[in-house]
Each structure stands twice: as structure tokens, then as C-alpha cells.
Amino acid sequence: MSVEPDFVIHMEVDEVSKLHEGERFSEVIYFKDLPWKLLVDHFRKLAVFLNGPEDEYRELSVHLNCANESETTWSCEASIDIVIINEKAENNREESSKHKFDSANTAGGCGDLIAWNDLIDPEKGFVKDDSVTIEARVIINKATGGRKMNPIDYTKPVFGHSNVILKVEGAKFHVSKEILSIHSPVFSSKLFGDFVEKNKEEIELEDVDFEEFEELLNMIYPTMMDV
Numbered sequence: 430m431s432v433e434p435d436f437v438i439h440m441e442v443d444e445v446s447k448l449h450e451g452e453r454f455s456e457v458i459y460f461k462d463l464p465w466k467l468l469v470d471h472f473r474k475l476a477v478f479l480n481g482p483e484d485e486y487r488e489l490s491v492h493l494n495c496a497n498e499s500e501t502t503w504s505c506e507a508s509i510d511i512v513i514i515n516e517k518a519e520n521n522r523e524e525s526s527k528h529k530f531d532s533a534n535t536a537g538g539c540g541d542l543i544a545w546n547d548l549i550d551p552e553k554g555f556v557k558d559d560s561v562t563i564e565a566r567v568i569i570n571k572a573t574g575g576r577k578m579n580p581i582d583y584t585k586p587v588f589g590h591s592n593v594i595l596k597v598e599g600a601k602f603h604v605s606k607e608i609l610s611i612h613s614p615v616f617s618s619k620l621f622g623d624f625v626e627k628n629k630e631e632i633e634l635e636d637v638d639f640e641e642f643e644e645l646l647n648m649i650y651p652t653m654m655d656v
Contacts, residue, residue, distance in 0.1 A: 434566040434567055435460060435568050436458060436460045436465070436567055437566050438458060438465060438493070438565040439562070439564050440453075440467050440562070440563045440564070440565075441560055442560065442561045442563060443559065443560045444559055444560075445548070445549065445556060445559055445560060445561045446549060446559050448469070448470065449471050449487075452468055452469065454468055454494075455467040455469075460567075460569065461505065461572045463495050463497050463505060463530075463572070464495065465493065465494070466493075466494050466496075467494070468490075468493075468494050468536065469489070469491050469563060470489075470490045471488070471489060471545060472540050487545035488540075488543060489513070489543045489545065490540045490541070490542065491513075491563055491565075492536040492537060492538030493507070493511070493528070493537055493538050494535055494536045495530040495535055495536075497535075503531060503573065503574030504530065504531040504571075504572070504573050505530045505569060505571070505572045505573075506528075506529045506530075506570040506571040507530065507568065508525070508567070508570060509525065509527070509528060509538060509567055510523060510524070510525050510564075510565070511523070511524050511526075511538055511563070511564075512563065512565075512566065513555055514555070514562040515553075515555055516557070520554055522542060522555070524539040526538065527570075538565075543555070581650055583602040584601060584602075585603060586603040590605050591603040591605060592605060593605075593606050593620065593629075593630065593631075594630060594631040594632070595632055595633075596631060596632065596633040597634050597639050598637070598638070602646065606620045606621070608649065609649070613649075619632075
């Protein structure tokens with residue numbers, strides 16, 4: 430990749446000899462408000478069922494994954510360099526590809542990056558102490574859709590948009606009656622119907638989990654990004 434990447438995911442795969450026991454994931458990083466991670470697994474060719482030792486037909490599989498769970502329509506076109514780091518930089522194993530990510534196509538990369546025997550052979554220079562280093566160098570060519578999520582601080586009132594306080598497990602949420610009522614018939618009845626809560630400035634919600642309620646608010650509130 431001759432152009433500086435937009436971001437790089439660096440992953441140390443420990444106990445690579447046990448990779449056949451299950452796939453591994455890197456930590457998630459965010460770019461363009463999308464979650465990116467590497468998925469590493471071993472790929473077994475069908476030839477193993479025909480003849481020869483199994484290891485002769487196994488290869489390393491590395492894919493970049495963008496599992497954006499947004500319900501909005503989104504897509505992202507990316508150029509990807511997957512690199513297996515060698516102790517001698519000139520011997521790095523590298524594969525380049527382009528992929529269009531969207532809700533139906535969340536992974537792109539290489540299914541047969543390097544033969545398994547070459548990967549685990551210490552003399553080849555890729556493995557050390559049963560550990561392999563892999564990088565994904567990524568350039569985002571085009572990104573559309575999605576929603577920029579700017580966290581909302583519900584502990585502070587927003588002038589003109591907060592007109593009731595809801596108490597959950599002792600914490601106070603400054604929220605809008607109108608926004609809650611649009612998305613919830615329960616809140617619509619409680620806040621605008623013939624209930625005692627209608628005229629209260631502060632309402633305590635019992636048997637409600639703090640984190641679950643905050644997640645609910647993040648789902649129904651509009652984004653706070655500037656336009």
C-alpha cells in the first residue's frame with residue numbers, strides 16, 4: 430500500500446497452533462463511526478478429503494469485519510492490505526483486496542493467505558513462541574449512510590428540550606416528554622394521560638435497570654450532531 434492508510438489494526442495471535450479450536454477476533458476500533466475488527470481462522474481445503482496429510486491443505490484465513498448494527502442503510506468501500514509480519518520485513522506475506530461493506534457483506538479479506546505449514550514453521554520467520562503478528566492496513570475510499578452517534582448527557586437539562594426528570598436507580602435523566610411519548614404508548618399515557626405523573630416535574634421509575642434505560646434513550650433520541 431503506497432498511500433498512508435486511514436487506520437491500522439494490529440493483532441497478536443497467541444497459541445496459533447491451537448487456532449483450529451476456534452476463530453479469533455482483534456479488539457474493535459472505530460473509524461468513520463463504524464466498528465472494525467480482524468477475524469483470524471484456519472481454512473481447510475476440500476483436498477484434505479482426497480489424499481495427503483491434512484496440514485498440506487490448511488491455510489490461514491484473515492478477514493476485516495465491519496459488523497455495523499445500525500438499522501439505517503449504509504455502505505463503505507475500502508482498500509485492504511492484510512499483512513503477516515515476518516522477522517525479516519522483506520519476507521512479509523501481504524495480500525491486497527478491495528471490498529464494499531454493507532449490512533449484507535460485513536467481511537472482506539483473504540481466505541488462503543499462507544499455507545499452514547509455512548506459517549507454523551519457525552524457520553520461515555512468521556511464528557515466534559507460538560505467536561503470529563497480523564496487520565490490516567485500511568484505506569476508506571467511500572462511506573455513505575449510517576448515523577453519527579454523539580453521546581447525550583442526560584444528567585444535564587437541554588434548554589427548550591428537557592421538560593421532565595425521570596429517576597432510575599437514583600440517577601436523574603433530563604428528558605423530553607414529547608420524544609418519549611412519540612416512541613412509547615406507556616410514556617404517552619403516563620405523561621399526557623389522566624395520571625398523577627402528568628403534572629410532576631420529577632418521576633421515579635421503579636423496577637427499571639439504569640443501563641437498559643440509558644440504552645433505550647440512546648435508541649429513540651435523535652443524534653446530537655451539528656448540522
